[in-house]
Amino acid sequence: MSMERITVVLAEDHVVVREGLRALVEADGDIEVIGEATNGREAVRLTKKLRPSVVVMDIAMPLLNGLEATKQILSAVPDAKVLMLSAHKDDEYILRVAQEGAAGYLTKQESGKKLCSTIRAIDKGRVVYSYSVSERLHDLDEIPIVGLTPRQAEVLQLVAEGKANKQIAAELGISIKTVEKHRQNLMKKLGLHDTAGLTRYAMATGVIRPE
Numbered sequence: 001m002s003m004e005r006i007t008v009v010l011a012e013d014h015v016v017v018r019e020g021l022r023a024l025v026e027a028d029g030d031i032e033v034i035g036e037a038t039n040g041r042e043a044v045r046l047t048k049k050l051r052p053s054v055v056v057m058d059i060a061m062p063l064l065n066g067l068e069a070t071k072q073i074l075s076a077v078p079d080a081k082v083l084m085l086s087a088h089k090d091d092e093y094i095l096r097v098a099q100e101g102a103a104g105y106l107t108k109q110e111s112g113k114k115l116c117s118t119i120r121a122i123d124k125g126r127v128v129y130s131y132s133v134s135e136r137l138h139d140l141d142e143i144p145i146v147g148l149t150p151r152q153a154e155v156l157q158l159v160a161e162g163k164a165n166k167q168i169a170a171e172l173g174i175s176i177k178t179v180e181k182h183r184q185n186l187m188k189k190l191g192l193h194d195t196a197g198l199t200r201y202a203m204a205t206g207v208i209r210p211e
Contacts, residue, residue, distance in 0.1 A: 040064030
């Protein structure tokens with residue numbers, strides 16, 4: 001009798017890391033990578049299309065970060081199971097992962113064995129945070145994050161990444177005038193006055209990582 005495989009979509013923008021993750025998770029034979037995404041927007045599209053057992057999602061990705069991608073995935077596919085991977089255990093990321101409803105959070109310092117066991121546990125319906133992350137989550141007070149709509153969060157990330165209005169409009173399939181309106185609404189909602197302020201806010205709340 002053949003073993004039922006756990007299907008995975010890998011979302012990681014660095015090719016070498018993604019290839020390494022794929023080799024690790026497929027080594028034992030019961031986990032199969034059925035899709036690979038290089039940014040958050042692609043991760044959302046692939047998850048909707050392929051309906052994997054688990055999405056392994058890097059937090060820091062271009063165009064749409066892993067946190068916002070997770071929010072969009074869980075909105076479109078409520079029973080999706082997302083495992084977040086991060087190079088860091090920064091407080092704001094831990095809180096936001098918990099807020100967005102991810103099923104797990106591992107730092108990239110964890111072993112391949114731990115990654116595979118976590119994917120299996122999440123597939124069975126468990127919520128798994130690495131020990132170091134769980135400790136931080138237990139100790140943290142709430143960091144206030146102003147609620148943004150999914151579109152506002154997308155625009156904020158692209159603005160913070162240095163994209164011009166024309167580039168943002170092309171990326172999101174909206175008019176330049178609409179982009180400008182989103183910028184104005186963001187600044188008004190967040191009490192900010194310029195692009196630099198939006199960029200600082202995006203860094204402070206984990207929308208993008210400082211270089």
